[in-house]
Amino acid sequence: MSLWSDWSERVRALLFPARRERELAEELRFHLEQDIADRVRRGDDPARARRAALAASGGVEHVKENVRDASGVRPLQNIIADFRHALRSLRRDPMYTVTAVLVLGLGLGAGAAVLAVADSVLFSPLPYAAAHRLVRVGQLFEGSTSVWQLSTVDAQAILGQQRSFESFGLVNGTTMGLSGAGTPERIPVGRVTAGFFRALAIAPVAGRLIGPADEPEDAPPVVVFSHPLAQLRFGSAQGALGRSVTLDGVSHTVVGVLPPGRDILGPGIRGSAWSVLRLPTPTRRGPFWLRGVGRLRADVSVEDARRDLARISERVYPLWASSFRDQTARITPMPLLDSIVGGAGRSVALFAAGVILVLLVAIVNVATLSLVRASARAPELGVRAALGASPLRLARLPLAEGVALAAAGGLLGLGLAALAVRLVARHARNLPRVQDLALDGTTVLGLLLAALATALLVSAPAVLAAVRASFRAARRAGDARRTGVDLGTMRLRRSLVVAQFALALPLLLGASLLFRSFLELQKVNPGFDPGPLVTGSVSLPTRRFPEYPEVQRFWRLLEQRLAEAPALEAAGLADDLPPGPIGNVNNFDLLDRPVPPGGAEHLAPWLNANADYFQVLGIRLLEGRPFGPADSGAAPPVVLVSRAWAERYYPGESAVGRRMIEGGCTTCPPTTVVGVVSDVKYQGLTAPAEVIYGPLTQSLPRTAHIVARGRTTRADAVRAVRELVSSLDPELPVVEGTLQARMDAALAAPGRSTAVLSGFAAVAVLLAALGIFGLTSYAVRQRRREIGVRIALGADTRAILRMIVGQGLRSAAIGTTIGLGLTLLEARWLQAFLFEVPATDPLSLLGAAAGLLLVALGACWLPGLRGSRIDPVRAIASD
């Protein structure tokens, strides 16, 4: 048999079915005419000849059927016919079709978008060769959950003694003033040792990366640019090579450019440029300022590396015990992916849970709708079943409808997901690895599978109904008509409504908990009024301000000018700003209550500020004295503490006059607490307000922020600050901002989660309401005659209304109760997202349940009202 002729015939049969039919009809007509002509020629009269020819043919339709069977494409044609039929019947019911496609499209689209985010943020491998061998190296303390950075001492010990890594590098993120190529600006810079790029195994697109030859103190300063920076400043990667730029006043040569999309490297360090990190000679164990990245040897596991590094910790400890007495500190490796993804996994999981619930509600909803259609078709199905259609045959139409709906919904979802992914990539910049976000094959495959499952789930109840119809028909044809209400279908619909409420409740509750938590967050008193305050950040480059005297002179001068500036009502200086989180966290030991030897010292966020800073922010002095002009330079070190700090370490006592060892420096003079001030939230709005303030003139940071309140507008204040700085030094860039913007940023992420989850909940509740509305309306239609009889017998309308609404509410109540049970199971998990609101908050639980039932009541009321107004005469008279 020729394969070619066979398949070409089949394909033609499939592609041109109409032409096939036309030709077949013509061929058979020709046959018939020939036959008639032949019979006439042999003497029959035309009418008799025609009858005889028709009889001889055995029935034209029968012949056609036989030919169609021989075409070899019958099963496929049946499927196509099913889809044609399904599409026709969907077109006849545009309300249902549009609703179903929209609902499924939204559900599938949201699902695909969340899958894409989860895929690129959580699951996709890091874009480095053999990324599973990359680890971040940090410091863990007993009882602390966050990972600390490494100190110079730790870094040198690891570099000198480690046996686990093929290569190991260190990185420190900072910002530097870039000039010499366009307008001066401050850019994020990663300072790295040669091992850093080697560990990540990145190749440059142009030039070279930082290597061991760049590390010696006398090596010429070099810098590696990110791809966007090279393009912005020099037009192209090649064009940047060999150019000279100034970083914080020091001339650097651009020796290489990284590939595009590599602005964030390793553990969350964003850099537009990468320069050489040189480790200073340590004088004490701290400070902890370096991030370590290592590439494990092929034969070394993370566990092996952990043991190796723990041994190094033990060796380092006794050498520097005088300046660092926490023996529990352990240098620890952790898989790089984990350390990058960090807490983002949780919020992605929250959205994923929300999306899955919405998708399920959507599916159940459309399934209910399709069941309604199936009930409307029940008589037709009954007849067809009675005529001998097999259950399979009857089930094919709803199945084809489900597939068609899911396919349309999937297409719509794909479009929506592509849109959503683009939005997320643009706006959720704090999400790690979001720059890798794309609607890739995995996501599309996931969407396809979800759409397929949706098709099956959506059509399942209708298929079930069809199969049952055929069995019922087989038992006693026509019976369905007499009983009127199909009890089984009704039960099925009720359980679908119950399911919708059970799924909607966790969403509604989650959203209301997040909303309450968000309200609590907004109620948090940050300790200051951000309203009119503007900020200007200034960094002093080491080249023009090499030593402390120059730095001190500049801050002094700036402080003076700020105080005198006519446009400014008040202006202060500090090296960090609320609401944080502030970078400088220092350890301290109280002289009158020292930690036991080897124990972990206390930690507190540490902020350096001048006296005016407290005045501008409205931080009140509660006890003791403020910073004065004498608290500078070589004077005995002093600090102010926040009330929260005082209450924690000296509850019920005065904290003023207490003394402490700062930063483990046992040889330094102890620091005295001279005053207690009102609380300000520095470590985010949800964290306690314990903080220690040092005088700016005693610590002399290189970067400080001006906080100012102007006499007129914010814009005037900003201009005044900028002019003031440039009058002191025209080359210093000033980064401007407002405290309000910083506050808004702190509230943005929780606000976004609340908004998204509220949207999900709104959709779910709306769908549940539609579901129960549809069910109740249907029930009323089905029971028209019965209700009519009741009214005729004297039932009053209120009783009828109560009966109908009560029945609907019962389903809603069962669903809500199941939903409450589901939610309680998840309470502990949800708690992590909440602030000051328990996940089992009875008010929210009852509120959400009551709200859902109220919606159900509303949705049942309308059909109930219609039912109570049924005209008994007409209802009973109707069939």
Added chain:
Amino acid sequence: MGEPAELLQGSLELLVLKALSLAPMHGWGIGQRIDQMSRQVFHVTQGSLYPALLRMVRKGWLRSEWRVTENNRRARYYLLTAAGRRQLAAQTEAWRRASGAVNGILAFGPSEGRA
């Protein structure tokens, strides 16, 4: 002329091939020719002729094309392909062998009449 005999399974294809080996012909003509050639013993119904034609086209033994008859009517003509000719030869040979064998069996021993 008695009742038309039923065709043996598979023999329809052989008859169609044989009918077409003389000249291309349309469906009605093929039926007529089989009628004539079998002296009205075999009568092929449309319900089995046309599906068989389609199956044979799919097998590559026949080709079909629309032509105009002597009476200026459009009709679908069937033509033997090269594969069809080979098939005719093979099936003819197979049929001869089978019918010879069956005849031999029937000629063997005393006849008991029709089974």
